[in-house]
Amino acid sequence: MSKVNRIVFAIIAFIVTIPYAKSQEKPAIPINTAVENVQKYFSVYPVEKVHMHFDKPYYAVGDTLWFKTYLNTNLFNYSPSKIAYVEVLNGRDSLIQTMRIPLKEGAGNGQLILDPQFYAQDNYRFRAYTKWMMNFDMGYYFNKVVTVGDAINKKLGADITFTPDGSRTKATLQFRGRDGQLLVKKKLTWEANDGWDAFDKGKGETDELGRLTVNLSNKESDKFKKGRIVVKVEDAETLVGNYPLANALFNADVQFFPEGGDLIAGLAKRVAFKAVASNGKGIHIKGKIIDSKKNEVATFEDLGLGMGTFSLLPVLGETYKAVVSFDNGTERSFDLPAVVSDKINVVFTTQDAEFINLGLVTSDDYFKKVEGKPYYIFGQLNGHLIYAAQASIKSSAVAIKIPKKELPNGIVQLTLLTPDGQPISERLVFVQPQQLIDIKVSSDKPSYARKDLVKLKLNLNNYIDSLPGTFSVSVVDEKKVPYNDDDDRGIVSNMLLTSDLKGYVEKPNYYFNSKNENRTEALDALLLTQGFRRFEYADLIKGKLPMVRYMPEEGIVISGILRDNVGKLQTGAGLLLTIPGGAIKKDAYTDAQGRFAFDKLVFADSLKATVNARSNANYRSLVITMDPTEFPKIDEENPYKSSFVQNIDQNLQAYLDNSKKEFRTSNLIEEVVVTKRVENKQTSKDFSALSGLSMPEHRIDGSRFAGCNVLSMCLNTMLTGITYDTNTLKYYITRNYNQGSRVPVQFFLNGMPIDEASLNAIQIPEIESVEIFLRDDLGTVRNLYQNDGVVSIITKKEKKQPRMTLAQIEAMLPKSNVIDFYPLGYIKERKFYTPKYTTPESKQTSDYRTTVYWNPDIRIEKSGEINLEFYNADGTGKYKVVVEGNDLGGNVGRQVYYYEVK
Numbered sequence: 046m047s048k049v050n051r052i053v054f055a056i057i058a059f060i061v062t063i064p065y066a067k068s069q070e071k072p073a074i075p076i077n078t079a080v081e082n083v084q085k086y087f088s089v090y091p092v093e094k095v096h097m098h099f100d101k102p103y104y105a106v107g108d109t110l111w112f113k114t115y116l117n118t119n120l121f122n123y124s125p126s127k128i129a130y131v132e133v134l135n136g137r138d139s140l141i142q143t144m145r146i147p148l149k150e151g152a153g154n155g156q157l158i159l160d161p162q163f164y165a166q167d168n169y170r171f172r173a174y175t176k177w178m179m180n181f182d183m184g185y186y187f188n189k190v191v192t193v194g195d196a197i198n199k200k201l202g203a204d205i206t207f208t209p210d211g212s213r214t215k216a217t218l219q220f221r222g223r224d225g226q227l228l229v230k231k232k233l234t235w236e237a238n239d240g241w242d243a244f245d246k247g248k249g250e251t252d253e254l255g256r257l258t259v260n261l262s263n264k265e266s267d268k269f270k271k272g273r274i275v276v277k278v279e280d281a282e283t284l285v286g287n288y289p290l291a292n293a294l295f296n297a298d299v300q301f302f303p304e305g306g307d308l309i310a311g312l313a314k315r316v317a318f319k320a321v322a323s324n325g326k327g328i329h330i331k332g333k334i335i336d337s338k339k340n341e342v343a344t345f346e347d348l349g350l351g352m353g354t355f356s357l358l359p360v361l362g363e364t365y366k367a368v369v370s371f372d373n374g375t376e377r378s379f380d381l382p383a384v385v386s387d388k389i390n391v392v393f394t395t396q397d398a399e400f401i402n403l404g405l406v407t408s409d410d411y412f413k414k415v416e417g418k419p420y421y422i423f424g425q426l427n428g429h430l431i432y433a434a435q436a437s438i439k440s441s442a443v444a445i446k447i448p449k450k451e452l453p454n455g456i457v458q459l460t461l462l463t464p465d466g467q468p469i470s471e472r473l474v475f476v477q478p479q480q481l482i483d484i485k486v487s488s489d490k491p492s493y494a495r496k497d498l499v500k501l502k503l504n505l506n507n508y509i510d511s512l513p514g515t516f517s518v519s520v521v522d523e524k525k526v527p528y529n530d531d532d533d534r535g536i537v538s539n540m541l542l543t544s545d546l547k548g549y550v551e552k553p554n555y556y557f558n559s560k561n562e563n564r565t566e567a568l569d570a571l572l573l574t575q576g577f578r579r580f581e582y583a584d585l586i587k588g589k590l591p592m593v594r595y596m597p598e599e600g601i602v603i604s605g606i607l608r609d610n611v612g613k614l615q616t617g618a619g620l621l622l623t624i625p626g627g628a629i630k631k632d633a634y635t636d637a638q639g640r641f642a643f644d645k646l647v648f649a650d651s652l653k654a655t656v657n658a659r660s661n662a663n664y665r666s667l668v669i670t671m672d673p674t675e676f677p678k679i680d681e682e683n684p685y686k687s688s689f690v691q692n693i694d695q696n697l698q699a700y701l702d703n704s705k706k707e708f709r710t711s712n713l714i715e716e717v718v719v720t721k722r723v724e725n726k727q728t729s730k731d732f733s734a735l736s737g738l739s740m741p742e743h744r745i746d747g748s749r750f751a752g753c754n755v756l757s758m759c760l761n762t763m764l765t766g767i768t769y770d771t772n773t774l775k776y777y778i779t780r781n782y783n784q785g786s787r788v789p790v791q792f793f794l795n796g797m798p799i800d801e802a803s804l805n806a807i808q809i810p811e812i813e814s815v816e817i818f819l820r821d822d823l824g825t826v827r828n829l830y831q832n833d834g835v836v837s838i839i840t841k842k843e844k845k846q847p848r849m850t851l852a853q854i855e856a857m858l859p860k861s862n863v864i865d866f867y868p869l870g871y872i873k874e875r876k877f878y879t880p881k882y883t884t885p886e887s888k889q890t891s892d893y894r895t896t897v898y899w900n901p902d903i904r905i906e907k908s909g910e911i912n913l914e915f916y917n918a919d920g921t922g923k924y925k926v927v928v929e930g931n932d933l934g935g936n937v938g939r940q941v942y943y944y945e946v947k
Contacts, residue, residue: 095117115515115931154902189688277823455545457474483507546576620641647871726814756804795838817834
C-alpha cells in the first residue's frame with residue numbers, strides 16, 4: 046500500500062464512537078448520521094491551496110518579476126483546477142492587472158514586466174486563487190505584499206516618521222530630488238486628505254536638511270487609516286508626492302484568549318495574548334495580571350512577535366485585569382474575559398510521536414448538570430475528517446487521544462459541539478508526523494570569483510517515488526537584496542500554516558526556522574490567537590451543504606446565449622469561434638436553453654477572438670450575448686497592509702542604488718533605424734481638465750465593450766469600484782457609497798464634463814478606453830465639480846479617410862451576430878536570460894543583476910539528482926539560493942543555501 050493510500054485509510058479509521066453509558070442521553074442526531082453528513086462535505090468539497098514563489102522579495106520599476114504558481118489539493122480522486130488567477134493590487138487596493146496561469150501537474154510559470162507606464166513606487170499585493178476557491182471564503186486566497194521602488198521616474202523622494210505629541214501627531218518628512226540630493230530651503234504646500242476631502246492643510250519651507258514637520262490634529266485620527274498626506278514642492282518644477290498616514294498614530298490593541306474559549310472557575314488553563322500596534326504588526330509587551338483586590342496573580346512577556354501565553358487559575362466571582370507595559374514607556378490596562386462556571390472546553394495537553402493528547406474540562410459544579418450528556422468531538426486537518434466521536438461527560442476532565450502517526454502535516458482543528466451541532470469550544474494544534482520533501486543543495490566550490498561558473502547540485506527526495514514533483518530555484522545577490530528570510534512566505538509555511546488561517550500572519554517562515562529556539566511555543570501562541578473558519582459544522586451535521594457556482598476549470602471557456610432580435614432562444618444553432626493569433630477555429634451548437642460554449646481552449650493573452658453566428662439561415666436577426674468573466678470582489682479591508690514598507694527609498698536603498706546603475710547600462714544602445722511609426726494612445730492626462738489627476742486605478746480598453754448595445758447598462762457592471770444607484774440614476778464610489786456618501790462620480794468625454802443622460806449618445810465602437818479615478822489627491826477636479834471620483838471616456842482620434850464605399854460603411858456598423866473581443870488568455874511565458882562568461886571579452890562587461898539565476902521548470906519523476914549551471918554577476922558577498930517545490934500528493938519542501946562570491 047502506498048504512503049498516500051495509507052494516510053487516507055488512516056483518516057477513515059480514526060472516526061470512532063465512544064460507547065454509550067447506560068445513563069447517557071441520546072443525541073438529537075445519531076453520531077453515525079452526523080459523521081456521514083460531515084464526511085460527505087470533506088469528500089465532495091476538496092480544498093485547493095495556491096502558493097507563489099517569487100525570484101526575490103522586492104523589485105524596482107522596470108524590472109521583470111518572475112514567479113511560479115503552485116497548486117496543492119487534499120484529495121486524489123478528482124481532477125483539480127488547471128488554471129490559477131494572479132491579481133496585482135496597488136497600495137490603495139485598486140486592481141492593476143489580472144493574469145491567467147495554466148497549471149500542469151499542479152504548477153505554472155509566469156512573469157510580470159513592471160512597466161513604468163503602469164507601475165510606480167508602491168506596495169503591491171499579489172492575490173492568487175482558482176475558480177474553485179471562489180466558492181469559499183476569500184480569506185483563504187494566497188496574498189503577499191511585494192514592494193516596488195522607483196529609481197527611474199520618481200522625481201521626489203521622502204522619508205517620513207511620525208511622533209505622537211498629545212493632541213497632535215508630528216509628521217517629519219525629509220525630501221530628496223531625483224539624484225538623491227536633499228531639497229534644502231524649498232517652499233511647499235501640503236494637504237492631508239482621505240482620498241478626496243482635505244481635513245488638514247498648510248504651507249512651509251524645508252530646513253537645511255531638507256526636512257519639514259507637519260502637525261496633524263488627532264481629532265481626525267479616524268481618517269488616518271485610509272488617508273494620505275499630499276505634498277507639492279516648488280523646485281525647478283513642481284514636485285508632487287503623497288504618503289500614507291496609516292502609521293501616524295501610536296495605538297496598541299492587546300487581546301486575551303483563554304484556551305478553549307473560556308476562563309472556567311477553578312480550572313488552571315493557559316491564556317494566550319496578542320499585542321498589535323496600529324500598523325498591524327506585533328509589538329513587544331510585558332505585564333502582570335491583577336485581581337479585583339489588585340493582587341498580582343500572574344506575569345507575562347511576549348515571545349517576540351507580540352504573542353505569548355501564561356497560566357491562570359481563575360476564581361468564580363473575581364474579575365481580572367492585565368496591566369501592560371510598552372517599550373515607549375506607556376502603560377495601559379485591559380480587561381480579561383469574565384470568569385464562568387457553566388462551560389466545557391477542549392484543551393491540548395501534549396503530543397508525542399504516536400498521539401495528540403487532549404482533554405474535555407469543566408468545573409465541578411457544571412459537571413453535575415451535564416453528567417451523562419452526549420457531545421460531539423470532530424477533528425479535521427486540511428479538509429480531512431480525521432477524528433469523530435460522541436463523548437459522554439463522565440467526569441470533570443475527560444481524556445482524548447488521537448493517533449497522529451499516519452496523518453498529513455498541518456493544522457488539526459478540534460471542535461467540541463452540542464448534539465444539535467453548535468460549536469462551543471475549539472482548539473488548533475499543529476502536527477508534522479510526515480517528513481517534508483528532503484531537499485539538499487550543494488555547490489562545487491564553497492566560494493567563487495565574480496562571473497565564475499557555478500555548478501549547483503540538488504538532491505531531491507520526496508519519499509514517494511510514484512508521485513512526480515515540481516520545483517523552482519532562485520539565486521539572488523543578497524548584498525543587493527538584503528532580506529530576513531523569516532519575513533518571507535515560503536511554500537512550507539504557506540501550505541501547512543498560513544493557507545489555513547484567516548488574516549495577516551507576521552513572519553510566516555519564523556515558525557519553520559530551526560534557528561529560532563522558541564518557534565514551537567510561538568507557533569502554539571499563534572494558533573491560540575488566530576482565526577480559522579473554513580466551514581460551519583452546524584450546517585454540515587444537518588446535511589446542509591454549501592452551494593457551488595464554479596467548478597474546477599479544465600481550460601479557458603468562452604460561452605454565451607444566442608437569441609433572435611425579439612428575444613427568442615435559438616436551439617441547435619451553430620457558432621464559429623476563431624482566434625487567428627492562437628490558430629483556433631472551433632464550432633459549437635446551442636442547447637435547449639440557447640446556450641453555447643467553447644471549452645478547453647488554449648491561447649495567449651491579448652489575442653483578438655471572434656464568435657460568428659452567420660452560418661445559420663436566419664443569421665441577420667440573431668443576437669449573441671457573451672457571458673461575462675466573473676472575478677472575486679476586492680476585500681473591503683485589506684488585512685495585509687501590515688506588510689507595507691513605509692519608507693521605500695530608505696528600506697530599499699541598496700537595491701535602488703544598484704537599479705540606477707543597471708538602468709543606465711541597459712539603456713546605452715546603439716543607433717537604430719526607425720521603420721515604423723508607433724501611434725501613442727490617448728490618456729486622460731492629454732486633456733487639461735484632467736491633467737492634475739494621478740494614474741487611474743482602473744483602465745478598460747475599448748475592445749471590452751464589443752457586443753455592448755447600451756453603454757450605460759454595460760458601465761453598470763464594468764466600472765470597477767463604482768456603484769450605480771437605480772433610485773438616483775447616479776454613479777458613486779462603492780466604498781464611500783456604502784458608508785453613506787451620496788456625492789456622485791463625474792463623467793468626462795475627451796476631457797469635457799458630461800451628465801449620465803449623455804452616455805448612451807456615445808458611439809460604442811469609437812471608444813478607445815475608459816479610465817476610472819477613485820481619488821483626486823490634488824483636488825483639481827473635485828474642487829471645481831464637487832464630485833467624488835472621475836470616469837473619463839476617451840474616444841479614438843479622428844483620422845482623415847478617403848470617401849468610404851457602402852460596403853465599408855456597412856462593415857463599420859455593429860453586428861449582433863458577430864462579436865469581436867479580447868478575452869483574458871494565458872500569460873505569455875518567457876525564459877529567464879542567463880549570460881555566459883566564457884571569454885575575456887565577455888567578462889569585461891558590467892553585470893549588475895540581482896537575480897542571478899531563476900529556473901521554475903525543475904521536475905522529477907522520482908527521487909534523484911539535478912545539476913544546474915549558471916554564471917555569477919559582478920556583485921560580491923553572499924549569494925542566496927532558495928529551492929521550493931511540491932508533488933501531486935500535496936507534500937512540500939523548501940531549502941535555503943548560501944555561497945560566497947569574492
